[in-house]
Amino acid sequence: MIKEWLILNPKLSIVIISFLITLAMTLVTKYYTNQSRMQELKDIQKACNIKLKSAEGNPEKMKEVQKEIMECSLELMKHSMKPMLYTFLPLILLIWWIKDVYADVLTSWIWWYIGAGIISSIILRKALKVV
Numbered sequence: 001m002i003k004e005w006l007i008l009n010p011k012l013s014i015v016i017i018s019f020l021i022t023l024a025m026t027l028v029t030k031y032y033t034n035q036s037r038m039q040e041l042k043d044i045q046k047a048c049n050i051k052l053k054s055a056e057g058n059p060e061k062m063k064e065v066q067k068e069i070m071e072c073s074l075e076l077m078k079h080s081m082k083p084m085l086y087t088f089l090p091l092i093l094l095i096w097w098i099k100d101v102y103a104d105v106l107t108s109w110i111w112w113y114i115g116a117g118i119i120s121s122i123i124l125r126k127a128l129k130v131v
Contacts, residue, residue: 003101010106014098018116021094026124029083038079038131045072 006013048069055061095113102109124130 006101007105010102010109011112014102014106014109014112015116017094017098018113019120021091022117022120023124025083025087025091026121026128026130028086029080030128030130032083032086033079033131035129035131038076041072041076041079042131045069045076048072 006017048065052062052065052069055065098109098113106112
């Protein structure tokens with residue numbers, strides 16, 4: 001029954017599936033990361049980028065600021081990896097299933113999925129205040 005509805009409304013159903021997957025991934029990110037620390041790290045990176053622009057003539061200062069930016073980026077990546085580990089395998093299985101459903105009906109399903117996912121992610125991250 002579900003598969004028939006998906007095939008009858010391929011574009012709408014792929015947008016809905018993409019939205020639901022993005023919602024799940026956004027919620028996992030929100031609740032399995034330290035959002036305040038991630039925001040703090042992003043603020044530090046912004047401040048470092050301003051310092052980097054002001055230190056253009058001074059190579060020593062630029063190296064020091066770039067090192068600080070790299071440390072912040074590394075810590076941000078560590079925080080981002082935890083939710084990715086939780087969602088990776090289910091996401092791969094879902095995409096495999098979606099491919100099987102839409103391969104014959106909607107050959108451009110992946111582009112619909114990616115487009116809807118990007119738009120959904122932007123909207124959900126703003127609405128749920130996820131860093």
